[in-house]
Each structure stands twice: as C-alpha cells, then as structure tokens.
C-alpha cells in the first residue's frame with residue numbers, strides 16, 4: 001500500500017508519519033527531514049535522518065544562493081541526497097522492509113534524479129510506502145501524485161488527529177489490500193478520501209479493520225437475490241448483520257448500530273463496514 005500525504009507546511013504531516021512509524025509493528029525504515037535551528041531559533045537548514053539516527057545536512061541557509069537554490073534562501077547539497085539519502089532508501093528496499101517512509105518528497109529532493117528514480121522503484125515494489133509530497137502541483141510531482149498505486153491524502157486540521165490510527169489500520173491490512181483487484185483498490189482509495197473529506201473517521205478506520213477482511217476472508221453470504229434487491233449476511237467481528245441493497249435506488253439498509261446512528265453511534269451515523277464490504281464484493 002502506497003500512501004502519500006500532502007498539505008501546506010505546518011499542518012502536521014511529519015507528526016503523523018512519526019506516529020505511524022513509531023507504532024507500526026513490522027520491519028520499517030526510511031528517511032525524514034528535520035529542520036536545523038540556530039541559537040536564535042532561526043532555521044539554518046535541513047538534515048536528513050535515517051532509521052538508525054545517521055544524519056546528513058542537505059540544505060544550507062546561505063547569503064549567496066546558487067541558481068538551484070530553494071526560494072533564494074537555501075542551497076541544496078546534491079551530494080548529500082545522492083550519497084546519503086538515496087543509499088539509505090536503497091538499503092531499505094534491498095532489505096525488503098515492510099514499511100518504507102520518505103518524509104519528504106519535496107523541491108530539494110527533486111533536484112536529485114537518483115532520488116526521483118528511487119521513489120519510482122519504491123512505488124512499484126512490494127513494500128508499503130508512507131511519504132509526504134510537496135503541496136503545490138509542481139510538474140515533477142505529478143507522476144507521483146497521479147501514480148496508479150498511490151493513495152494521495154490531504155492532511156487537514158480536521159483529519160490530522162485521526163490519520164495515524166487510520167493509516168496504521170491500513171498498513172496492517174496491506175496484504176489483504178494487495179490481493180484486491182484494481183477496481184476494488186480504486187474503490188478503497190475513493191472510500192478513504194470520501195470518508196476523510198466528510199469527517200467519517202470511524203468509517204475510514206473500519207474500512208481497513210473490518211471491511212477488507214470481510215471480503216478477503218469470505219465473510220459475506222448472499223441470502224436473497226431479486227430484481228429490485230439483493231440481501232446479504234455478513235459474519236461480523238461481534239455478530240452477523242443483515243444488509244439489503246436496493247438496486248433501484250442504489251441504497252443500503254443494514255441492521256447495525258453505526259449505519260443507523262444507534263447506541264454508541266447515536267450522534268453520528270456513518271457508512272458501516274458491512275456496506276463497504278458488499279460494495280467491494282460487487283466489484284470482484
């Protein structure tokens with residue numbers, strides 16, 4: 001599963017990546033960029049840090065910016081990118097780590113052709129990837145933002161506190177996700193973006209903790225099929241649920257509390273994992 005976060009600076013992408021990486025239970029490695037502050041608190045550069053704590057500065061604040069400087073303030077040390085960042089990420093790839101993180105895929109990093117090539121490799125390989133990418137749609141960034149394997153998620157003030165749990169749930173189901181067909185993967189991506197967009201954070205998490213598993217573990221049984229409706233029984237984690245899909249109106253009626261706004265979900269009904277799983281099954 002390849003997820004790239006995007007947001008304007010200061011929205012908290014790095015905090016989210018830190019939280020997911022710290023709590024991810026499998027093998028992991030990658031690179032994060034940390035700002036360097038002087039004694040007055042002014043930013044003097046950025047350093048790249050790998051999972052073992054090895055670090056090398058790759059951006060330096062300068063009074064004499066070169067032609068390739070970032071914003072006329074920071075010179076980029078291409079040698080640090082090519083000979084520290086790229087080998088560190090290459091090593092993660094060759095070690096077949098389950099989760100590789102790249103914070104960030106930004107303007108400075110994009111100066112390195114070897115870095116961009118390595119990101120292409122990481123997007124096509126078996127590893128899960130969690131990265132952050134430049135917010136603006138710069139031409140070089142589009143091949144990554146629009147990559148068929150990439151789920152591009154905007155980080156917002158509304159969703160940022162929920163994203164670590166949702167992303168962790170997603171990465172734990174990476175194998176089941178990988179086994180879905182292309183249309184199902186696209187549906188998962190669309191569900192996730194929709195739920196984040198409309199504030200259904202419970203639904204976004206249950207997409208991974210429940211719905212994908214119901215499909216991959218064949219927990220869904222068709223109990224009735226007519227022209228106007230199709231009924232399903234889903235063997236849920238606590239008990240079985242009955243769901244009816246009214247084909248004429250393309251609407252779903254489930255007997256669970258979440259979809260009906262009952263019990264602990266009384267304030268805010270959300271799309272339930274039973275509906276999501278049936279929608280995914282119909283794309284099989």
Ligand SMILES: [Zn+2]
Pocket residue numbers: 241243254255256257259272273274275
């Ligand atoms: Zn339900």
